[in-house]
Amino acid sequence: MSSENDKINELNSDNENSSKTETKDFIRTIIDQHNKSGRFNGVVHTRFPPEPNGYLHIGHAKAICISFGIAEEYGGVTNLRFDDTNPTKEETKYANAIMQDIKWLGFDWGDRLFHASDYFDQLYDWAVLLINKGVAFVDDLSAEEMREYRGTLTEAGKESPYRNRTIEENLNLFEKMKKGEFPDGAKTLRAKIDMASGNMNMRDPVMYRIMRATHHRTGDKWYIYPTYDWAHGQSDSIEKITHSLCDLSFEDHRPLYDWFLDQLEVHHPQQAEFARLNINYTITSKRKLRQLVEQDIVDGWDDPRMPTLSGLRRRGFTPKSVRTFVEKLGIAKKRDSVADIALLEHGLRDELNATSSRRMAVLKPLKVVITNYPENQIEEFEAVNNPEDESAGVRKVYFSREIYIEAGDFVEVAPNRKYFRLALGKEVRLKHTYYITCDEAVKDDSGNIVELRCTYDPESKGGSTPDGRKVRGTLHWVSTHDAVDAEVRLYSHLFTKESPDADNDFLEHVNPQSLEILSGCKLEPSLLNLKAGENCQFLRHGYFCIDSKNSSEDKPVFNRSVTLKDSWTVKKK
RNA sequence: UGGGGCGUCGUCAAGCGGUAAGACACUAGCCUUUGACGCUAGCAUUCGUAGGUUCGAAUCCUGCCGCCCCAGCCA
Numbered sequence: 001m002s003s004e005n006d007k008i009n010e011l012n013s014d015n016e017n018s019s020k021t022e023t024k025d026f027i028r029t030i031i032d033q034h035n036k037s038g039r040f041n042g043v044v045h046t047r048f049p050p051e052p053n054g055y056l057h058i059g060h061a062k063a064i065c066i067s068f069g070i071a072e073e074y075g076g077v078t079n080l081r082f083d084d085t086n087p088t089k090e091e092t093k094y095a096n097a098i099m100q101d102i103k104w105l106g107f108d109w110g111d112r113l114f115h116a117s118d119y120f121d122q123l124y125d126w127a128v129l130l131i132n133k134g135v136a137f138v139d140d141l142s143a144e145e146m147r148e149y150r151g152t153l154t155e156a157g158k159e160s161p162y163r164n165r166t167i168e169e170n171l172n173l174f175e176k177m178k179k180g181e182f183p184d185g186a187k188t189l190r191a192k193i194d195m196a197s198g199n200m201n202m203r204d205p206v207m208y209r210i211m212r213a214t215h216h217r218t219g220d221k222w223y224i225y226p227t228y229d230w231a232h233g234q235s236d237s238i239e240k241i242t243h244s245l246c247d248l249s250f251e252d253h254r255p256l257y258d259w260f261l262d263q264l265e266v267h268h269p270q271q272a273e274f275a276r277l278n279i280n281y282t283i284t285s286k287r288k289l290r291q292l293v294e295q296d297i298v299d300g301w302d303d304p305r306m307p308t309l310s311g312l313r314r315r316g317f318t319p320k321s322v323r324t325f326v327e328k329l330g331i332a333k334k335r336d337s338v339a340d341i342a343l344l345e346h347g348l349r350d351e352l353n354a355t356s357s358r359r360m361a362v363l364k365p366l367k368v369v370i371t372n373y374p375e376n377q378i379e380e381f382e383a384v385n386n387p388e389d390e391s392a393g394v395r396k397v398y399f400s401r402e403i404y405i406e407a408g409d410f411v412e413v414a415p416n417r418k419y420f421r422l423a424l425g426k427e428v429r430l431k432h433t434y435y436i437t438c439d440e441a442v443k444d445d446s447g448n449i450v451e452l453r454c455t456y457d458p459e460s461k462g463g464s465t466p467d468g469r470k471v472r473g474t475l476h477w478v479s480t481h482d483a484v485d486a487e488v489r490l491y492s493h494l495f496t497k498e499s500p501d502a503d504n505d506f507l508e509h510v511n512p513q514s515l516e517i518l519s520g521c522k523l524e525p526s527l528l529n530l531k532a533g534e535n536c537q538f539l540r541h542g543y544f545c546i547d548s549k550n551s552s553e554d555k556p557v558f559n560r561s562v563t564l565k566d567s568w569t570v571k572k573k
Numbered sequence: 574u575g576g577g578g579c580g581u582c583g584u585c586a587a588g589c590g591g592u593a594a595g596a597c598a599c600u601a602g603c604c605u606u607u608g609a610c611g612c613u614a615g616c617a618u619u620c621g622u623a624g625g626u627u628c629g630a631a632u633c634c635u636g637c638c639g640c641c642c643c644a645g646c647c648a
Contacts, residue, residue: 023588025587085647086647086648088647089647143645143646150644153643153644154575157644185646197576198575199575227645248641249643251577252577252578255576255577280584328585330596332586335641335642337584340598342584343596387610464606537607539609540608541607564607566608568608
């Protein structure tokens with residue numbers, strides 16, 4: 001009886017706990033288990049290991065947030081280590097850009113900046129150790145021969161004819177490889193594992209290749225370079241990493257890393273693999289992004305349409321919005337998952353709604369003359385900077401007889417009673433100021449509307465009238481006398497197809513309208529004071545920032561980071 | 574006839590034998606000096622599928638089916 005009660009109590013308390021406890025992903029669950037068992041004495045030490053051969057993109061942001069974020073959460077730290085084992089592809093300029101991007105995201109590796117190349121000597125010594133153990137050998141097979149000997153996915157491979165050289169011979173040959181006595185590609189050092197393994201990575205993988213290339217850090221010291229597979233696990237081990245978090249493509253390599261570490265009898269991190277981040281309407285393949293840049297389809301790696309961190313930054317995305325996005329997506333092992341770009345955009349809007357000042361900007365101007373408003377009169381109005389944040393204060397806006405409104409806010413005949421923007425005979429409110437009614441649309445010879453003639457109601461000053469009549473439509477405006485001219489760039493998805501990555505001809509799906517450049521936009525003058533890197537809401541349009549590359553004092557250029565949600569155009573359809 | 578993974582709402586994703594969280598998206602309505610924001614409501618009788626075990630299964634067992642990754646001296 002009593003044991004039954006205990007069980008029920010246990011169940012109840014479990015339920016209470018589970019309803020309060022946050023759900024954990026499989027990586028945090030593994031760490032919890034380690035902490036419970038004491039495997040790493042409660043230490044969580046991760047690393048982020050990029051290859052300095054390109055720019056970081058949103059997919060890397062996920063890996064960064066996971067490795068840095070989880071370590072931080074468990075009171076641990078994260079190393080930044082450049083995996084620079086292939087001198088033909090790596091450059092210092094990429095390393096610098098990568099560091100800048102990680103810092104921008106808000107993560108810090110302290111004084112723990114490392115390079116796989118820091119360990120080249122140790123790696124060499126360990127290779128000698130494996131030769132001495134009889135589990136590594138120098139092979140003379142060419143690349144093509146090796147491929148033939150490797151077998152296929154369903155057939156076992158054949159052992160290399162050089163596999164049974166004596167330890168002395170291997171030692172001698174390996175040293176000569178190091179001294180540069182053989183031409184590039186003539187020999188390799190291979191691990192002696194199992195040519196019949198179902199796991200291709202275990203079929204005597206290459207540990208060293210001969211490569212006469214100047215390394216961006218070690219210069220011309222080496223003629224041989226370790227492969228990633230040989231360097232990676234040991235680098236983690238040397239740095240006493242506890243949890244090596246990486247993407248699913250290294251799942252198959254884990255047995256190999258474990259094998260090396262076991263042979264060497266050194267510190268053994270736990271590797272865990274998660275699914276990479278894919279996002280719809282974009283691509284996250286370094287190779288394909290490079291193509292966009294090299295074929296001038298975009299304006300460089302930091303083009304605001306690019307999913308690179310530098311592109312997102314220039315577009316006006318905040319580090320927080322990127323981190324929130326990654327957190328909300330969660331971590332799992334579903335390889336083909338594709339995140340909705342709308343979630344990233346939602347996070348940005350959510351953040352900026354709370355923090356950005358509002359300003360009025362007319363993107364496609366239409367001149368309005370308020371015929372009953374005194375000429376040469378300028379009236380000052382106070383405008384709230386951010387209705388979501390009183391501390392943001394107020395600013396002054398100046399109203400006059402001639403203003404600009406958005407051309408799209410006027411049609412001659414209202415399409416239905418749900419339409420409450422401006423039309424002939426209709427009344428709308430001008431934000432912060434007066435009601436106006438449209439009397440006449442002036443057209444040019446070809447019938448284009450070039451000017452509106454309206455009358456205002458002096459009683460409506462401030463945006464409401466004594467009679468309390470309802471005016472549903474509120475338009476933003478800018479006075480002609482103090483409007484500032486600017487260029488505004490509107491962006492939309494770089495691709496028209498949800499999963500352009502699936503296609504090899506992904507370039508065919510590039511959205512020809514992903515960039516719309518508007519010139520002659522009319523802005524509220526206070527916008528000239530917007531600081532670089534600061535976001536601002538253009539009322540009824542979206543969030544904008546100054547373009548860091550093309551903007552100048554005399555010719556301001558703004559980027560649209562994200563639109564405001566718009567239920568009207570949805571309804572219209 | 575190889576090895577490794579994955580299949581829960583349109584999307585991402587919880588769930589770990591006790592009767593399907595949450596977020597985004599979407600829909601309807603309210604509010605509104607941004608058709609924004611906010612608020613309210615709706616949105617998986619069902620967890621790839623077929624059996625089995627069990628009082629009870631998304632969760633355990635078995636068999637199918639589907640999708641993805643691996644044959645660089647790239648990382």
